[in-house]
Amino acid sequence: MSLRYMLNCEIVLYHTTPSQLRLKKVILLLNNMGMLSTIVSFGLGVYTGLYAAQNYEVAKVDDPGVIIDKMKKYLDEIMKPKP
Numbered sequence: 001m002s003l004r005y006m007l008n009c010e011i012v013l014y015h016t017t018p019s020q021l022r023l024k025k026v027i028l029l030l031n032n033m034g035m036l037s038t039i040v041s042f043g044l045g046v047y048t049g050l051y052a053a054q055n056y057e058v059a060k061v062d063d064p065g066v067i068i069d070k071m072k073k074y075l076d077e078i079m080k081p082k083p
Helices: 003-014 018-031 034-055 064-079
Strands: none
Touching: none
């Protein structure tokens, strides 16, 4: 956490009643849950992908080199000057 963030939190929490203090602590906690949210979203995505791969016929993904070549060809076609 940056010093500026901590000072702002102290100033905000200093001039509050106990009920406002509890509410602001909850809001601060929810704002700091970005990492947890990211981990949960990633985990759900992995689980969904595994479930789909096991229970449905999902096409295999090409190697990264093949995908890069396809992107280069596509970009070359787009970037060509039109006659």
